[in-house]
Amino acid sequence: xxxxxxxxxxxxxxxxxxxxxGTPRGLHEIAEKVxxxxxxxxxxxxxxxxxxxxxxxxxAEQARNLITTRILWLRGLEPGHNAGTAATGEVVDxxxxxxxxxxxxxxxxxxxxxxxxxxEMNNLEILALFDEIRPRDQVWIED
Numbered sequence: 001x002x003x004x005x006x007x008x009x010x011x012x013x014x015x016x017x018x019x020x021x022g023t024p025r026g027l028h029e030i031a032e033k034v035x036x037x038x039x040x041x042x043x044x045x046x047x048x049x050x051x052x053x054x055x056x057x058x059x060a061e062q063a064r065n066l067i068t069t070r071i072l073w074l075r076g077l078e079p080g081h082n083a084g085t086a087a088t089g090e091v092v093d094x095x096x097x098x099x100x101x102x103x104x105x106x107x108x109x110x111x112x113x114x115x116x117x118x119x120e121m122n123n124l125e126i127l128a129l130f131d132e133i134r135p136r137d138q139v140w141i142e143d
Contacts, residue, residue, distance in 0.1 A: 030072050
């Protein structure tokens with residue numbers, strides 16, 4: 001099934017390299033699903049629900065890009081491109097970089113680059129996608 005959503009990707013250029021903060025490209029799969037049963041807008045830290053909706057946080061915390069609602073953790077499927085290490089020795093492993101598809105507290109910014117490398121979605125849309133998608137389902141990320 002092919003789906004299309006308004007998303008936000010990295011504010012930086014696309015990149016598969018560790019510490020680049022770029023959104024990785026290529027063929028990926030859903031490695032893990034995190035957040036089942038949590039309410040929309042709940043904030044996650046280190047893949048654990050904090051118990052707080054983003055609106056309950058301080059203005060300074062709300063200004064940051066938060067991981068909300070659900071997490072779909074990506075694993076690259078192309079060795080040397082988005083999985084493992086490149087021929088140059090650079091780490092290019094999407095899973096090890098903790099790159100997710102997740103909800104955001106800045107839905108007004110969707111449709112233009114803003115993230116720190118993840119793919120951000122509308123909270124209600126990530127809820128629906130989370131329920132439809134399974135681990136090992138594939139995701140193609142391109143420019």
